[in-house]
Amino acid sequence: MLENKFDIDAIPGERWFPKETTFTEDIKEYWGDYGVCSEVDTLKAVLMRRPGKEIENFNAEEVRFSDEPVDVELIRKQHDDVAKIYSDFGAKVFYVDEQREDRPNAVFCRDLVFMTPEGAILARPGMAARRGEERYVAQALAKIGVPILTSIAGDGIFEGACGMWVDRHTCVVSTGSRCNKSGYDQVKYQLERMGVEVYHMQQPYSNIHIDGLMNPISNDMVLIHAGQVPYDIIDMLKKKGYKILEAPSRTEVRETFGCNFVALEPGHIVLPDGNPRTQELLEQNGVKVETVDISEIRKGKGALHCITAYLKRG
Numbered sequence: 001m002l003e004n005k006f007d008i009d010a011i012p013g014e015r016w017f018p019k020e021t022t023f024t025e026d027i028k029e030y031w032g033d034y035g036v037c038s039e040v041d042t043l044k045a046v047l048m049r050r051p052g053k054e055i056e057n058f059n060a061e062e063v064r065f066s067d068e069p070v071d072v073e074l075i076r077k078q079h080d081d082v083a084k085i086y087s088d089f090g091a092k093v094f095y096v097d098e099q100r101e102d103r104p105n106a107v108f109c110r111d112l113v114f115m116t117p118e119g120a121i122l123a124r125p126g127m128a129a130r131r132g133e134e135r136y137v138a139q140a141l142a143k144i145g146v147p148i149l150t151s152i153a154g155d156g157i158f159e160g161a162c163g164m165w166v167d168r169h170t171c172v173v174s175t176g177s178r179c180n181k182s183g184y185d186q187v188k189y190q191l192e193r194m195g196v197e198v199y200h201m202q203q204p205y206s207n208i209h210i211d212g213l214m215n216p217i218s219n220d221m222v223l224i225h226a227g228q229v230p231y232d233i234i235d236m237l238k239k240k241g242y243k244i245l246e247a248p249s250r251t252e253v254r255e256t257f258g259c260n261f262v263a264l265e266p267g268h269i270v271l272p273d274g275n276p277r278t279q280e281l282l283e284q285n286g287v288k289v290e291t292v293d294i295s296e297i298r299k300g301k302g303a304l305h306c307i308t309a310y311l312k313r314g
């Protein structure tokens with residue numbers, strides 16, 4: 001044996017091993033209790049923008065509002081009425097507190113964030129007069145502990161209402177004027193990573209988002225505007241066991257937003273007031289329908305689904 005006057009201890013192995021949990025397992029502990037993989041499961045938390053200074057003065061044509069003037073106090077009251085329905089039902093209502101003063105469309109929160117089981121995908125609006133709204137949504141999400149998985153970047157365009165959950169493993173994402181190929185690919189990457197199959201839908205030339213054309217009522221029933229939804233998408237929904245209800249009135253779908261409702265829980269929805277034919281069809285099919293007057297919000301060419309970003313369902 002060599003005489004070793006200077007024996008040096010071996011370098012020890014690693015002692016601090018990584019915590020090998022998934023993001024979904026961790027989210028509650030390090031962020032908050034958020035996550036969505038359904039358009040209908042029990043509504044637990046939402047993000048909304050109560051119209052602030054931005055609604056007081058704008059050029060309707062530039063921001064894609066109708067030219068009837070908005071009653072500022074009434075739009076705020078109607079927005080509060082909707083929020084109260086959610087909170088009375090037991091959902092937590094969070095707000096985007098700050099916003100640019102030149103962005104009246106910021107009330108349409110769904111367009112700015114698409115929520116997944118692991119957190120939010122932050123949108124990048126297609127319309128120039130909306131770009132930048134998302135910065136204040138990011139601020140609000142960070143404050144309440146909703147992780148932001150990606151912020152649509154590069155040459156991508158994507159708005160949250162171009163996504164629709166079918167079930168935990170299935171999502172429809174639509175391209176058109178509010179979501180281009182690059183935005184679509186960025187969303188698809190995130191969803192596929194979570195084990196979600198993405199079905200592509202093409203928006204008709206006359207429509208910007210999915211929610212005015214097709215909206216799930218429960219986990220096996222969906223309302224569609226048949227004339228504007230692609231065959232392949234409906235075929236997929238039927239094969240997954242969905243019953244298809246066809247909206248009976250084009251006027252209601254297009255003018256009074258009969259398809260733009262919010263499910264509080266499966267088979268129980270809040271519908272914009274003034275859609276009698278749609279309401280009758282839904283009730284005949286056993287749907288519990290509550291209505292709310294959103295005449296002022298409608299002047300922004302959007303309705304209930306558009307103003308409600310889901311943060312937690314089920």
Ligand SMILES: NC(=[NH2+])NCCC[C@H](N)C(=O)O
Binds near residue numbers: 105108111211303305
């Ligand atoms: N999810 C919706 N359908 N949003 C409607 C948004 C309407 C808004 N004026 C816009 O053009 O962006």
